[in-house]
Amino acid sequence: MPNTVLDYINEHADEFFAQGAEAERIGRLTDKTVQLLKESGAMRMLQPADYGGYEFHPRDFAETVMRLASLDPAAGWVLGVCGVHPWQLAYNDRRVQEEVWGTDSSIWMASPYMPGGVLIPQDDGGYRFSGSWQFSSGTDHCDWVFLGAMMGNADGSMAQPPQMVHVIIPRTDYTIVDDSWNVVGLRGTGSKDLVIKGCRVPEYRTMSWEDVSGGDGQRRSDRTQTLYQMPWSNMFPLGITSATIGICEGLLRQASTYQANRIDANGVNVKDDPYTMFEFGEYMADLRAARRELIDNAQYFWDVTERGDTPTFAERAAGRATQVRAAWRAARAANEIYARCGGNALRMDQPMQRFWRDSQACIHHAIHATNTVYHAATLSSLGAEPAGPLRKMI
Structure with a gap:
C-alpha cells in the first residue's frame, strides 16, 4: 500500500519546515501546520478503516513521523504521540469509538498516561473523576484525551492493590492550563497541563492497565487485524x-x-x-x-x-x-x-x-x-x- 501520507509531507516539506520557528514562538503547533496535517491524513495512519482510517503498517507510521520530525520537530513529536491514540481506541469498547469518531473521524486525541487522577466508583456503575496532568502534547488541537488514573474506593481512598487505569475523556470535561508550557526544548509541541474537577465517566470509557499492557483488551476485541494485536x-x-x-x-x-x-x-x-x-x-x-x-x-x-x-x-x-x-x-x-x-x-x-x-x-x-x-x-x-x-x- 503506497504511503500517501509520506508523499504529502514530502510535497509540502518546505511549508512544514517554515512553521517550526513560529511554533516555538507561540508554544504550540501553528494553525497552518494543523491544516497541513489534517489534509495529509497523518493522524489516521493507525486508525481503523471503518472509521476513515488507513490501517498502515507500523513501519510506515514510524518512517512518516521521522520525516515530519526532521522538518518540524514539534509537528513530528505531536504526530508521534497523538498518532498512536487511534490505534489504542480501535480496540476499546465500540460505544466510545462511536462517541469519538461517529460524527467526525478526523478528530485528534491527546494524552498523557501518567496516573494523575483517581476514579471514584458511583452507584450508577460509572465513576467520578478528578485530577491534574502534565505534558499533554498537541492538546490545543485535540477534542478527546486518554488519561492515566488510579482506581479508588467509594470513600475516596485508594483501591488496594493499586490498579492503574486509562480513561477516555471529551474536551468538554477538562481544562487546559494555557501558561503551563515554558520549557527549553520541544516548545512548539504545546504540551500543557490539564485539570479535571469532578466529571462523570461511564465504565466503558475505561481500560485497565493490565488489559492494555498484557494485551487482554486486544484479544477480547472484535478487531483481529495484525495491527490491532x-x-x-x-x-x-x-x-x-x-x-x-x-x-x-x-x-x-x-x-x-x-x-x-x-x-x-x-x-x-x-x-x-x-x-x-x-x-x-x-x-x-x-x-x-x-x-x-x-x-x-x-x-x-x-x-x-x-x-x-x-x-x-x-x-x-x-x-x-x-x-x-x-x-x-x-x-x-x-x-x-x-x-x-x-x-x-x-x-x-x-x-x-x-x-x-x-x-x-x-x-x-x-x-x-x-x-x-x-x-x-x-x-x-x-x-x-x-x-x-x-x-x-x-
Missing part, C-alpha cells in the same frame, strides 16, 4: 522514539548544509579536516543505525503477531531495550554532531540550535528511561522473572 509496549513508544530519531536527522541535515562551505577558526575548509570528517561519519552511522534498529524492531513484532504468536515478556523487554537504545543513540549522535559545528552554530538565527534543543529534550520522556528497561531485559535474558517496577511500560 501488536503489543502496546512496542506501539506506544514507536511514535515518540521515531520523532526523536527524526529530529536528530533534521539536525544532521542542517549541520551538513552548514558545514559544506564552512571555514573553521584555523582557516581550514571543514571538508578538508579529516578529524571532523571522521567524527561526522561516525555519528552519521549511529543515526542510520538508530533508524534501522527501530524499524526492524517494529517489523519483528509485526511478524511475531501476524503468525498468531503472543510475544513473551522477555521479548517485549528486549524490544523496549532496543527502542530506548535507539533513542539515546540518536540523541547522543546529534549532540556530538552539533558540538563540532563551531561557535556560530549557537546563534539563534541558526535552525540547528532549535533542532539540538529539541533532540535533547526528547530523551527526558519517561518512555526513554533506561534503568528499569535495561534491567528487566537483562534479567529476562538470564531466565529470571522481573517483578514490580521492572515490568513498568513493558
Whole structure:
C-alpha cells in the first residue's frame, strides 16, 4: 500500500519546515501546520478503516513521523504521540469509538498516561473523576484525551492493590492550563497541563492497565487485524522514539548544509579536516543505525503477531531495550554532531540550535528511561522473572 501520507509531507516539506520557528514562538503547533496535517491524513495512519482510517503498517507510521520530525520537530513529536491514540481506541469498547469518531473521524486525541487522577466508583456503575496532568502534547488541537488514573474506593481512598487505569475523556470535561508550557526544548509541541474537577465517566470509557499492557483488551476485541494485536509496549513508544530519531536527522541535515562551505577558526575548509570528517561519519552511522534498529524492531513484532504468536515478556523487554537504545543513540549522535559545528552554530538565527534543543529534550520522556528497561531485559535474558517496577511500560 503506497504511503500517501509520506508523499504529502514530502510535497509540502518546505511549508512544514517554515512553521517550526513560529511554533516555538507561540508554544504550540501553528494553525497552518494543523491544516497541513489534517489534509495529509497523518493522524489516521493507525486508525481503523471503518472509521476513515488507513490501517498502515507500523513501519510506515514510524518512517512518516521521522520525516515530519526532521522538518518540524514539534509537528513530528505531536504526530508521534497523538498518532498512536487511534490505534489504542480501535480496540476499546465500540460505544466510545462511536462517541469519538461517529460524527467526525478526523478528530485528534491527546494524552498523557501518567496516573494523575483517581476514579471514584458511583452507584450508577460509572465513576467520578478528578485530577491534574502534565505534558499533554498537541492538546490545543485535540477534542478527546486518554488519561492515566488510579482506581479508588467509594470513600475516596485508594483501591488496594493499586490498579492503574486509562480513561477516555471529551474536551468538554477538562481544562487546559494555557501558561503551563515554558520549557527549553520541544516548545512548539504545546504540551500543557490539564485539570479535571469532578466529571462523570461511564465504565466503558475505561481500560485497565493490565488489559492494555498484557494485551487482554486486544484479544477480547472484535478487531483481529495484525495491527490491532501488536503489543502496546512496542506501539506506544514507536511514535515518540521515531520523532526523536527524526529530529536528530533534521539536525544532521542542517549541520551538513552548514558545514559544506564552512571555514573553521584555523582557516581550514571543514571538508578538508579529516578529524571532523571522521567524527561526522561516525555519528552519521549511529543515526542510520538508530533508524534501522527501530524499524526492524517494529517489523519483528509485526511478524511475531501476524503468525498468531503472543510475544513473551522477555521479548517485549528486549524490544523496549532496543527502542530506548535507539533513542539515546540518536540523541547522543546529534549532540556530538552539533558540538563540532563551531561557535556560530549557537546563534539563534541558526535552525540547528532549535533542532539540538529539541533532540535533547526528547530523551527526558519517561518512555526513554533506561534503568528499569535495561534491567528487566537483562534479567529476562538470564531466565529470571522481573517483578514490580521492572515490568513498568513493558
